[in-house]
Amino acid sequence: xxxxxxxxxxxxxxxxxxxxxxxxxxxxxxxxxxxxxxxxxxxxxxxxxxxxxxxxxxxxxxxxxxxxxxxxxxxxxxxxxxxxxxxxxxxxxxxxxxxxxxxxxxxxxxxxxxxxxxxxxxxxxxxxxxxxxxxxxxxxxxxxxxxxxxxxxxxxxxxxxxxxxxxxxxxxxxxxxxxxxxxxxxxxxxxxxxxxxxxxxxxxxxxxxxxxxxxxxxxxxxxxxxxxxxxxxxxxxxxxxxxxxxxxxxxxxxxxxxxxxxxxxxxxxxxxxxxxxxxxxxxxxxxxxxxxxxxxxxxxxxxxxxxxxxxxxxxxxxxxxxxxxxxxxxxxxxxxxxxxxxxxxxxxxxxxxxxxxxxxxxxxxxxxxxxxxxxxxxxxxxxxxxxxxxxxxxxxxxxxxxxxxxxxxxxxxxxxxxxxxxxxxxxxxxxxxxxxxxxxxxxxxxxxxxxxxxx
Numbered sequence: 400x401x402x403x404x405x406x407x408x409x410x411x412x413x414x415x416x417x418x419x420x421x422x423x424x425x426x427x428x429x430x431x432x433x434x435x436x437x438x439x440x441x442x443x444x445x446x447x448x449x450x451x452x453x454x455x456x457x458x459x460x461x462x463x464x465x466x467x468x469x470x471x472x473x474x475x476x477x478x479x480x481x482x483x484x485x486x487x488x489x490x491x492x493x494x495x496x497x498x499x500x501x502x503x504x505x506x507x508x509x510x511x512x513x514x515x516x517x518x519x520x521x522x523x524x525x526x527x528x529x530x531x532x533x534x535x536x537x538x539x540x541x542x543x544x545x546x547x548x549x550x551x552x553x554x555x556x557x558x559x560x561x562x563x564x565x566x567x568x569x570x571x572x573x574x575x576x577x578x579x580x581x582x583x584x585x586x587x588x589x590x591x592x593x594x595x596x597x598x599x600x601x602x603x604x605x606x607x608x609x610x611x612x613x614x615x616x617x618x619x620x621x622x623x624x625x626x627x628x629x630x631x632x633x634x635x636x637x638x639x640x641x642x643x644x645x646x647x648x649x650x651x652x653x654x655x656x657x658x659x660x661x662x663x664x665x666x667x668x669x670x671x672x673x674x675x676x677x678x679x680x681x682x683x684x685x686x687x688x689x690x691x692x693x694x695x696x697x698x699x700x701x702x703x704x705x706x707x708x709x710x711x712x713x714x715x716x717x718x719x720x721x722x723x724x725x726x727x728x729x730x731x732x733x734x735x736x737x738x739x740x741x742x743x744x745x746x747x748x749x750x751x752x753x754x755x756x757x758x759x760x761x762x763x764x765x766x767x768x769x770x771x772x773x774x775x776x777x778x779x780x781x782x783x784x785x786x787x788x789x790x791x792x793x794x795x796x797x798x799x800x801x802x803x804x805x806x807x808x809x810x811x812x813x814x815x816x817x818x819x820x821x822x823x824x825x826x827x828x829x830x831x832x833x834x835x836x837x838x839x840x841x842x843x844x845x846x847x848x849x850x851x852x853x854x
Contacts (some may be wrong), residue, residue: 407768407769408692410791412789413685413835415774418776419832422680424462424535424675425472427600429467432469432470432672437449442596451594452527454531455546455593456478457496457520458769459514459534460484460535460543462833463483463484463535465536467498471496475495478495481497482497484514484517485498486500495532502540502832503540504540504782505557506541506551509545513541513553517708518581518586526592529594534597534600534611535602535611535833536600536613537602537833539613540558542615544579545579546577546580546655550642553643557639562722565633566633569603569604574626575628576609577622577623578612578647584609584615584616584619584659587616587669588663589671590669591665595669595670597672597825599611599673602834602835604738604835605701606673618660618663620660626647627651651841663760675832676802677834677835677836678736680735680837685697687730693732698716699735701737703740705752709739710758711762712774713733713755713840717733721769724820729842730843732842734838736834738836740753743812745810745813748780748813749779749783749784750775750782750789750814750815752784753783753814753815753818754812754814755787757788758809760790760791760807761795764794764795766787766791767792769842770840771839773787774786774787775835776833776834776836778828778829779850783815785815786826788818788823788831794821797821
């Protein structure tokens with residue numbers, strides 16, 4: 400690896416880190432929740448704290464602990480109780496509410512205990528209460544209360560099937576909402592008739608409120624019929640637990656109550672505020688790239704699709720930059736966000752960002768002065784301790800010298816051991832935020848030209 404590539408790798412990490420800093424949960428909450436005396440300002444509304452006997456803080460998600468700490472810093476002396484559920488290892492000291500760590504991406508017993516604690520705090524709120532909700536990515540797993548007749552084991556098995564079949568997060572969460580007694584607006588139902596403010600850190604494409612953490616505090620736009628359609632679309636009828644399949648089928652036939660919909664009175668005093676999103680991270684990353692001397696371009700914060708195909712499109716854009724200087728000439732920084740999917744036909748170790756990086760490495764093999772980073776803003780990618788990986792034009796050649804076959808690892812969805820061996824994993828540790836993924840491509844360094852290998 401030459402000095403130019405080392406320089407690009409240092410820059411790509413600095414750009415990624417700038418994006419992370421922009422979606423720090425405490426800072427995001429502090430920008431949207433301001434107190435002046437007894438007056439609490441949030442989302443263009445003002446709440447008189449003196450009008451409430453109780454202020455309850457509840458929530459779930461990977462960013463729950465720092466979000467709760469920020470709320471405590473603003474209204475801590477008024478908080479009378481509550482509970483927040485976070486992923487294992489994502490906790491932080493809190494003074495006024497109970498913090499519960501639970502399983503992600505597959506729920507566990509603590510996910511149920513956490514949901515019970517949150518529902519108990521919600522049910523204890525009355526007309527004289529102000530409830531502050533905190534929702535961030537991961538909440539779907541962390542906040543688990545199976546619908547009547549279903550079990551935790553049913554939810555666990557269903558989650559595994561959904562994560563492996565290639566379904567989008569919108570489709571996955573549509574099913575999760577209809578198999579739950581807390582998601583899909585049911586938490587707002589439990590809080591009613593108290594006043595509720597929910598601060599949301601978005602981790603879904605389009606910032607759809609009913610999809611983020613499966614929308615526990617907002618009206619649900621989906622139906623049991625939608626669930627049945629998704630199950631059939633991916634051909635997973637026989638892979639789901641029989642109890643879950645029957646529950647969806649009988650729900651579509653009208654034998655179960657639908658999730659709360661728009662216009663339901665339970666949402667009359669429920670106000671939802673998005674405090675951070677993927678585009679915020681991309682904007683900060685763009686600005687950092689410019690200060691480092693690159694010409695930045697943000698493609699989109701809403702990239703979806705099969706991971707390998709998306710990686711191929713990104714590599715093609717890098718090639719165009721090299722060959723024609725379009726859509727921008729080098730030195731270029733191409734940025735994108737969103738969340739891709741991996742359809743699992745083999746069970747290796749990795750995640751969508753590591754798979755993206757490995758597919759991209761094959762596409763840019765031999766290219767000069769091209770570095771690509773793909774990372775999850777939550778610091779974890781799939782069931783691993785890595786956020787993603789960083790690759791360049793030498794990655795495949797270095798792998799071959801180490802006895803690694805990049806194509807075999809990609810075919811087996813086994814990117815983690817590949818990058819671990821090369822020392823190219825992106826390790827951040829728990830970031831305690833979550834706004835989907837951030838991809839950074841550098842083509843040519845500041846003051847340098849970039850080129851493809853000769854044919």
